[in-house]
Structures are given as C-alpha cells and as structure tokens.
Amino acid sequence: MTESAVSPTIADGRSPGRWLSALARQRELSLVAIMVVLGGLVTLVAPQFLTVSNLSQVAVLASVIAVAAIGEALVVITRNVDLSVEATMGLVAYSVARVLELHALDAPAAIAMGLGLGLVLGMINGVVVTLFKVPAIVATLGTLSIFRGVDYLIAGSHQVPLAGLPPGFTNAARDSILGIPMFVLVAVVVVVIGSVILRSTRFGRQLYAVGSNPEAAAILGIPSRLVVFTAFSMCGLLAGAAGILWVMEFGTINGTSATGVVLAVVAAVVVGGVNIFGGSGTLVGAALGALFLGFIANALILVGLSQFWLQAIYGVVILVAVTADAIILRRIKRAATRRSVR
C-alpha cells in the first residue's frame, strides 16, 4: 500500500486515517517489527533460532521465493495474477538440471537457457492475457496445467540426482560474499534493480497507472496491453531465475519439483502489502513477505510443530493480509471523504 493508492492529500490529515494510512504505507516496517517480536519469542523457546547459520539458512530459502514473488508483484500491480509461476519454476528447474546432467551445456549457458525459457513462458502468458483477452486467472490456471504437463512429458519418471549436477553449480547455494549468502545477494540485486525501474522509469509509472485505473490509463494513452505483456514476461523471467536457484538449492530435481509453491509466492506478495486490486505495492514489500513466510516456516519447525501446519498458516496469512488491506483501505477512504467534506 504505497504511492498511488494513497493520495498525498491524505497524509497531512489529523484523524485516525492519518496513522492508519501511515501504518498502511509502512507495511515493510510493520513486517520487520512483527518478525523481530516473533523472533524474540521463538528464541525464548528455541535458542538455536538466533544463530547465524540458522538465520542465513532461512534467508537463503526465502530468497528463492522472493525472486519469484518480485515477478508476481509486477503482475499483481497491474491488477492481474500469475498462477503459473510454480510450473514455470518447475519446468525451468528440470530443463536446466537435465541439460547439466547430460553435459549438453556448461553452467553459464544452462543458466542463460533457463532464463530464456522462463522469459518465453512468461511471454506466452502475456500473449494469452493481452492478445487473446483471456482473464489472467483462467489463462494462468491453464498455463499452470500446460507447463506442468510439458514438465511431466519431458521428465517422465526420471529424476536428476544431486550427483548428476556439476559440483560448482550446487555450491552456489552455500557460497557467500563478505558473509552474505549468494542467494540473498541475488534477491537484493533483483529488488534494487526492480525498485529503481518502478520508481524512476516511465514503464514503472505506467505499471502503477494501469493497475490503479485501467480506463484512465487508456485515456492517457498508456499502452496498457504492452505494459501488462511486459509485466507477465518479467514475471516469467524471474520465475525462471527462481527455478535455477531451486536447482542450486535442492539439487534433486524431477517433474514435480516446485509443486504448490504458487501459494507461498502469492502469500508473500499479499503479505508484503502489494494490493491485490492492483495499482500499489513495492518490491521490497514482496521480498520481505517472502522472508516473513520463510521465517514462520523455520519457527514452526524449531518450536516443534509439524510441517503440516505450514500450509494452513499460509492460508491464514493470505486471508489476514487481504482482510487487513481492505479494512485499512476502507478507513483511509472514509477519512478522506470526511476531510474533503470539511
């Protein structure tokens, strides 16, 4: 909830709307605050939580989801959704792993291939949504099924074992530069580049404009279809990147890899304060949302709750986040109308 959803006139008011809107715009800060408090509580029960090795493990896993969530956020900002990200991740992961196993390409070429494949899959979504005018939910539910089907088709029952990959490739997941894990650096670089594009380029402003008011954007002459197409393409590219990170992290890859991840990705985006009605949200928020979910998953294990709770918690987190968004948005609107009447 930043930028375009909250007009600047609201911030200088003196009603409950003021701190609520402030809180809403500080979703990133609220998330950090919640994580600090939760982290403290978990440390009381399980002291091993607050160790460098544990925290960096959390951050590394969260980075994979974060990269995909940043792509998803771009699409959600345009008032669309991409449910096919997990299938893109899975298909790219298997293709890259298989190519490496067969020694068909060396690591850099395989990575380039994976990114290219992700981009193409994202472009397919973009074409179906913008050119064929299929609503994003149906289009990406369809491509989720198609991409996963293609994944099964080429993978069959084959599984690429960790040993089948070049050792240097999977080491990347454990490498670090100046004490910061490689994966975290990748996620940070993606967030920084993405945020700069959203903030300072025409495309970035157009992305928000299309999402917050498609009709007005059309009247202003913004090429909405091109903007939405680009958002889907970027989402595919980043899902491909997440798929490559998935291979580095887990090593063992088959046709079902990354199944069910879409829920974590969408949850991260929604928790990160990207408005599901489009038009507002930041990439930092989406990345922090991913970190928050990874944090909860880790805390669950350390507190001794079964892994089975995770999915239910993702569901609750999605529901709580959208409900909170709606309530805050409604109060802001009410406060704004009250002020404009006065």
Add this chain to the structure above:
Amino acid sequence: MTPVARLLARWETLLVIAVLGLVVLGTALSPVFLTPGNFANLIAALMEVAIMALPMTLIIVAGEIDLSVESMAGLASAILGFLWAAGVPIWVGIPVVLAIGALGGLMNGLLVARAGLPSLVVTLGTLALFRGLALIVLGPRGISDFPDAFTELGFGRVPGTPIPWPFVIFIALAVLLGIMLHRTWIGRQIYAIGKNAGAARYSGVRVTRVKIGLFVLSGLIASLAGIILTSRLSSARADAGAGMTLTVVTVVLLGGVNIFGGSGTIPGVALAVIAVAVMQNALRLASVTVEVQSIALGSLLILSVVIPTFAHQAKSAIDRVRGGRPPPADSIKQGERAAT
C-alpha cells in the same frame, strides 16, 4: 444470420459436435471405447469433478469463483477418515463432514460478500487453509477400512445396470440446480448479479445473501464430493482431490459459462462433463498418461474462453462489413457467448 449459422453458433451445438467427433475418434482407436462398461468407468472417475462443477457454475454465473473446492473435498475426506478411525459410525460422520463443508463455504461467502474481498484471493487463501487443516487432521496416513455399505456409495452400480451411483447423484443435483437456476427467481437473481451487481442491488436483489448462499452450497457440495471420492477409492487421505479445481473450472467454462459472469447454463456444463470424460478416455486409450493429459486440459480451459471471444469479434467484424449497425457498446463484453 441464417438459421443454420445461428444453430451452429450455439455453444451447446459445438459441444455436441465435439463429443461426437471424439467418440468416432475413440471408436477408431479402440473397440472397447463404446462399450457400456468402459463408458461407466470413465464417467465414474469424473463424477466428483462433475458434482463440484454444478455449484461452481452458479458461482461463476454470479461473477465470482471458488478455487477452494478441491481442498474442501480433501478436508472432508480427512475428517471422515479421522472420525471413522476414532470409532465414530460412518452415518454420523457423514452429516458432520457435510456441516463442516457448509461452514467452510460460509467462511468464503462472508469474506467475499460481507467483507467485499476478491473471491480469487479469498478462495486461494482457503485453498491453502482447508488443505492445511486436512493435513493437520490426518497427517500423511491413509484410512482404508471403511464398511462395505459405505464404499458401495462411490464404487457400486445401480442394480442391473452399469450406471455408477455417483452418476445418479450428479444427475439429481444437476436437475435440482438446473431448475433452480433456469426456472426460479433465485436463478434470475443469480444472472442479474452476474450481469451487473450494482444494478441488481438497486433492483432489490439481496446480493450479499445470495452470494453467501452460493458459497455455502459450494462448500457443502465439495464436501459431498470428498465423501464420494473417499468411498470410490475406499481410502481417506488428506491429499484427496488435489488438482481437481482446474478440471472443475475447465468443465464449467467449456460448458459455455461466461467467466465474467451473467451467462451460462447447467445443461451446457453437463455436456462439457461428457466431453471431458470422452476426451480423457480417448487420451487414455492412446496411452497418454494422466499427468501429460493436463496439457490437453489446460489448453481446453484457455480455448473455451478464447474461441467465444474471437467468434464474437469475427461476428461484429462481419456485421460491420455488411454495413449493419455496430452492436451497442455495452454488449461487446470480452468472452461474451452466444449461449444464453
């Protein structure tokens, strides 16, 4: 438009032609394709999806969507198994599970209609939540020692015929909901909500109440589908029904229901059930695995929205060329169908 073209433009007609084409293709592929036993088998395997497609039709006509049905079916299966394993008689367990289904639907309905949240995100949330609850209740184990009388429900056939019992349940529900949608004031209100919720509200339609009712119905029937699935496989599992939502939505859209709400018919969806069953059977006979069949299913889902959109565009283009007046702007809606 000539009468022939008008008949051809009806979505249901196209479906019937597609089904006939697939049957011919299937018969050419394998002599067992058209035997009653084979047909009963292929229909039986799709009945949970078919049953869930009925309330989904009403929800999509009303302009919403319910992605959580597959998880509700899983939760129903898990709770039924849990209760049975805990010594609760099955005939007590079933009403409890149905009540939980209705409650889950109520939760969706309240969040969507009362709180005004988008149904896509709410039901994506409950998709995760209900599946998570199923895993918490039953964990990774499967419960399979159900009494014969119960497994007969999903596995048995109407005596003297190859017709599976779930098919009878589907037909009964289809007739019931079909009459409700096409012949009663409730149905007219559902169409009105889907066409223009604001206008419907000003015309005295209790939009909130109708939408909540539809989600409750969807939850209830999804749990019924979960019970039937448990019975048919004689096994209760937390992951029961995983991935079914896609097939349910595909069947509904293939049946000519407009994804933007406001139009669609129950007979159309029933035809789509048969079309998908025949297609899956033909693919299976061509030894395409279930996983790879998802390519066909996903393409079908997208095509069932693309084709009507392009047909509509082509039609208005032809009208323009002939010098006829362009249709009024508000009738050019994306994905509008001829079938209403």
